[in-house]
Every structure is written in C-alpha cells, then in structure tokens.
Amino acid sequence: MRTNAGWDMTLLFLFGAAIFFLWPKEETPEVTPEELTELTELHPIVEEKKNELLRRSEEKGINIEIIEGYRTPEEQNNLYEKGRSQQGSVVTNAQGGESYHNYGLAIDFALETEDGEIIWNTEYDGNENGKSDWKEAAEIAKELGFEWGGDWPGLRDYSHLQLETDLSMHELQR
Numbered sequence: 001m002r003t004n005a006g007w008d009m010t011l012l013f014l015f016g017a018a019i020f021f022l023w024p025k026e027e028t029p030e031v032t033p034e035e036l037t038e039l040t041e042l043h044p045i046v047e048e049k050k051n052e053l054l055r056r057s058e059e060k061g062i063n064i065e066i067i068e069g070y071r072t073p074e075e076q077n078n079l080y081e082k083g084r085s086q087q088g089s090v091v092t093n094a095q096g097g098e099s100y101h102n103y104g105l106a107i108d109f110a111l112e113t114e115d116g117e118i119i120w121n122t123e124y125d126g127n128e129n130g131k132s133d134w135k136e137a138a139e140i141a142k143e144l145g146f147e148w149g150g151d152w153p154g155l156r157d158y159s160h161l162q163l164e165t166d167l168s169m170h171e172l173q174r
C-alpha cells in the first residue's frame with residue numbers, strides 16, 4: 001500500500017498538537033481565605049534586620065541577595081519531601097509549621113557578584129579583603145541578632161538566618 005506523505009505529515013502534526021495541549025500543566029496554587037488572614041510576610045523585626053544586613057554588607061562591598069523569606073507550611077512540607085519521597089538531597093529537617101520560615105522569622109541569602117550572578121560559593125572574596133564574603137555577611141547577621149544555619153551541628157544550612165528568640169518552636173506553633 002502506498003502511503004501519502006502529505007497525510008503522514010498532517011497526522012504527525014495533529015498528534016504533536018494533541019500532546020502539547022493535553023500535557024498536564026503546572027497547577028497554580030489557589031489562595032484560600034484562611035491563608036490571607038495568616039501572616040504572609042516577614043516579621044517586621046526580621047524585615048528591619050534584613051535591610052540593616054543588606055546595608056552593612058554593601059558598605060563592605062558585599063552584595064547579598066535574599067533568596068527566600070516567608071514560606072507557607074505547605075511549601076515547607078514540599079521542601080521536606082526533597083531527598084525523602086522526592087528526588088534530590090535532603091535540605092531541611094523541618095516539616096510544615098516547624099521552620100522559622102513559616103513564622104516570617106527566617107531568611108535565606110546568597111551572594112551577588114558584580115556581574116549580577118547569584119552564587120552559593122562560601123569561599124568567594126569579591127571585595128578582595130582576604131576574607132570569605134559569605135562568612136563576613138554571616139558575621140554581620142550574627143551581630144544583628146540572627147542565628148546562622150552555618151553554625152548548626154549536623155545538617156548545616158549556610159544560606160539560613162533566623163531571628164534568635166526566646167520563644168520555643170512549641171510556643172510559636174501555638
């Protein structure tokens with residue numbers, strides 16, 4: 001049987017188009033009314049300290065980029081699954097409601113180079129003073145009352161800064 005090349009191309013095109021339109025799209029999360037009444041941003045004190053950190057770092061010629069701040073408990077749970085039920089390596093031991101990010105009390109930072117590139121290189125010395133920019137930034141943050149994830153025993157989180165507070169996680173959850 002002779003095949004008709006024109007028809008073949010048409011069928012191929014229709015098949016491609018069908019896959020394109022029927023392929024599951026990424027779902028946009030819906031905002032529930034309850035979520036709107038919850039805190040959806042950084043705690044004012046953290047916001048203030050964050051700005052102070054950016055200012056003092058810049059004075060030293062270090063550009064910091066805030067990668068993450070407030071995180072919903074759902075986002076936290078998704079992150080928790082990374083390296084567990086999901087691919088990748090474990091990045092957190094905190095489940096939803098257990099992270100300072102869920103209370104607007106934590107931020108994650110990285111460095112921005114002169115070219116505007118965001119890097120996670122803790123050895124980078126962009127201001128060329130013989131010290132790691134990352135550690136200098138962490139020092140400033142600690143002066144401002146942040147606890148640095150790089151000081152944690154066990155699973156260290158070099159990007160992570162959280163407000164030191166007398167409140168326990170149990171009290172925060174209440």
Ligand SMILES: [Zn+2]
Nearest residue numbers: 106107108160
């Ligand atoms: Zn963090």
